[in-house]
Amino acid sequence: MIPRLYIKQSLAVGAIVPADERALHYLRNVMRRATGDPLVLFNGRDGEFEAEIASLDKRKGALKVTRLRRTQDSVPDLVLCFAPLKKDAVDFLVEKATELGVAAFQPVMTRRTAASRLNIDRLRANAIEAAEQTERLTIPEVRAPISFDTLVSSWEPTRHIILCAEAGPALPIADALKALTLHVRAPNAWAILCGPEGGFHVSELDRLRTLPFVTPVGLGPRILRADTAALTALAVFQAILGDGTLRPPHPMMPIGTGADGAE
């Protein structure tokens, strides 16, 4: 397996970039690679490149960029606003939502939010790892938590909110998204907003329902856990309004791993 690494430095064919601490640890200690071994690099801006290890020792390493593999792409402008959950659930949510192409995560402290602490650095690390492992070319932004009040009062009205609403009136999500493609102007900036376990407080839901840029949607007859609801809304969004009509840009596995189906 050829390692695929996110790195912050600028990338261009011919460049030699220093391995940062994370890359050094991963290549040496986790993957046990050595000088001359191939890897794939991306930085979220310059595209994806084939590279090789020019040098590697305990303290530093250099990576030589050899070939452009894919030009930079982007994901739909979709922010996932979620109430922090228990550790396992939020780790899972960040990993899966990164795979599903969310552009940014916005934690929101609601009245019923139980998890009081949120390790943003860990979530960022999870997002990077998920992007690395699933051929994504960008890293989603993980924002600092804000209160529900701040979220609502500072919201930019041109960004439309798809509200996961288990209770009260709501269109089924597929119908709601189809209607939004027809009716909303400036339909290129979106958010999905999901509540905590136990749901939004009724006062929060009432406030959201008065806002012209909020569309409550239903996710079917079962009560979904908060993380499941967020991912369901995201999957359906990408299929109907997002980039679900695109295909993977190249065969499913990295260079040299049998992408042609040979064994």
Add this chain to the structure above:
Amino acid sequence: MIPRLYIKQSLAVGAIVPADERALHYLRNVMRRATGDPLVLFNGRDGEFEAEIASLDKRKGALKVTRLRRTQDSVPDLVLCFAPLKKDAVDFLVEKATELGVAAFQPVMTRRTAASRLNIDRLRANAIEAAEQTERLTIPEVRAPISFDTLVSSWEPTRHIILCAEAGPALPIADALKALTLHVRAPNAWAILCGPEGGFHVSELDRLRTLPFVTPVGLGPRILRADTAALTALAVFQAILGDGTLRPPHPMMPIGTGADGAE
């Protein structure tokens, strides 16, 4: 929180049913409940009932069924055929797919399936727990693993397969599902088929593509992990072809836990 338990016995108002070993352990040791405490029972056939603990000691318990809470419902006839994955991924898949209303799980051993052992009893326990915690009224069936060859050669052609296909020609899933609603006869029996990490072997994909009851679908431009792909397909299926237009039958939380939004 009022415990909600799946139980195998028949249920009807007025009945007193013995607590099975699992119910006994859960009520006594996990939830520390005692005689007179309320609970909710369902068995996948008779509906959902309010009940109370008639007696409970170390060795046995009796549960008195007091009131019908919901009449029995069902989920769409959708089988999720998946190649066994690593323990965490398959546990997660069973939990989330149960929430999302899959009717049955069919593990399939493909050429590239890495996980050789699959603890079916553990998966069944996970499915029961997910159903209990998310207000589902049925328990999905977890079938014994079969080989890819057996799956294909014994398939009932009236059940249509939605094939998650990362490589090769495929319609975007939303378009494919909409087309299926228009063209397929007997559209009430469905399956989603997802490959292992690394995907199907090319010979398996070639074989699947020759079958008239298989529709390959695309899930967007990113490479999804196997469990993410299965859940994405399931979420979009329910939204477009399944029961996604229905709403939860009652407020979001069990009786007595503040479902009306009061604190």
